[in-house]
Amino acid sequence: MAFDPAYEDFRRLAIAYHDPTMDSDPYEQTRKAMAFSQQFSWGNDALARSDTDRAFHLACEAAMIIDEELPFLPESEGALAAADAQRLLEEALSLDEYCFDARRMLHAQTSPIMDDHIHYLMERMDEVERVCWERADRLTRNVSAKDPVFFERMSLELAPYLRWVQGAAELNLLGGRYRKAYDLARRAIEIDREDLADSRFTAVLALAKLGDEDELEAFVQWVVPELGEAARDDAWIRLARMALAWQNDRLEEASAHIDWILATYPHAASALTLQSELPEPMFARLDCDPYSNDELVLAVSEATVLLQECADESGRGPLGTFVAEHPGVRAAYHRELEFYGESGEEIGDEEGEEA
């Protein structure tokens, strides 16, 4: 699930190179597909592309710089990398003014005030929706709905719109506009009931902030049956339910959710103790394996809005403290520290820095 810029770039080209007239010869088809994969990984800049695909390719390169490199660079190199990314995004827009991923990231890069960026996304959302649907319609006009190409095209053309809506939902959640965040997340899910954008994660956190247990359970009933393979229990819904149980004095129930997270995710106690807040990704939510430690770290980071509400000098809010001081979390955290020995001290140091 989630969006991976490199993979989506590959899918766009693969479908452009796909030749429907060869369908009759499976051998030839396989050979061509293999050749294409090889060509893509060896020198994909050299592959001929349309302006639209080329623009998307540049936006993906920028996304990888911004989301995967920038957070780890020292400040001096960061400025250079950011300038590179900005140039790529501008070039993308010169090729395709409707390269919405490039527009969104460029605007985010150049407007430091979150509220301005939220309003930029909100004001243009209908235009993005219209253009993405027009493109999807045009490119699938003569394709049968049964053809896998139809679905692939639709999902590729609508993906930038989904990211636009989900990006706005996420920012509204961070900005303290929970009703809006929830409505936008639902809007994204209504377009894509399989929820490739994982907007349901944002939705459940927003509902936890709104303190609305009935709506949360109704939402889960609405969203889960349509998810297909993606339907599973996850850290986001557990954190949301935990927050609501805690608020309503059902501490045992809240503890049970924490226990589930501890039993399900590797090294969960470190994530639940450190409660690190990751930088907001520009392209889309980072792609993590289900039930990996990365996924939990991401979920906990997004749940910062719950864990850090009413934070004291320690940086933790009452809920964050409840989680970090949960006996199961403390015991498991000590085990994790011992297990890591030397590196365990580093984890301890990180905690010191957080405080």
Place this chain on the structure above:
Amino acid sequence: MDAREEAIQRTVQRKARELGISSDAARRELELSVRAHPDDYASDPSEQALMLLAKVLESIEENRDRDDYLDDDQYRLAFMGRMGVLAATSEKALEIDPQSLDAKLLLEIATPQPVDRRVRSMEKALAEAEASDATLSYADPFSRPKLRVLAALARWSLIAAQPRRAVRTAMRLLDETRRDRDPLGARYTLALAYARLEDEPGFQELDRAWGHRDSAWSALARTLLLFKLDRMPAARRALTGYVSVYESGAFGLASPTLVEPYLPDRPSFEPGSLDEVVFAVHEAEPIIVDTPDFMNWCNSQPGFRESAEAFARRMGYDG
């Protein structure tokens, strides 16, 4: 909370009952005597505990005047000293009257601890105290401690990141004290909690019942609510309304003041005064922090900063 007055009222009620006093004149005589020598008349443990609390609260109030001469470290020490004295006195009061809710409440406030724990232990104390009683009334001095606990619980719930609980508790307090025109300001906490939860129908009902220009709390809560619902033109009008009704409104919002824990009630204030704004902003703080761009937006609204600066100049504060 006027603890001394409440202790006196309790003594007068008990004495009048004991002496079989029924005429108003005799009761007035009794009240005068009790008022002149409250310690001599306070023979009941609940009255003695309350008188003890009255004295410590009065002495804290007196000592506060010296704060203006202290630097930050000295102030912190003075504050911790006050809380230490308050905790010790509350424990003493609890020895005299183990049922004293006021002593329990002040002890919770004086003891450093996470606020959600404070909420839980005080809710428990209240539940134990309530088992025997029926309806509460602000006019009855025996009801007041419970109402004070409810008011504190509602406010604490907001700073414990539990706005739903704040709504429940403030709603209950408001129901109990509606006929006395909500003397503990439950509606203030309620308005802020509705803003935090983006509960527009709840807020509007409150607005209808108490009037559009009820308080700095309702004006701030309205602005926050509309900002959070992203209805920016209406939010702008709400902010303008707040700034024009409260001449210190912009100043108070732009430069929040340190407010010490209420002991145990919100101090009284003149309607429209800087005090009102300071208390309202202080109580709205968790919601403002939870809405990261709100202050940026306020500062960028035409006239907002000018209004804050003009007020600061008028009061002779540094820019």
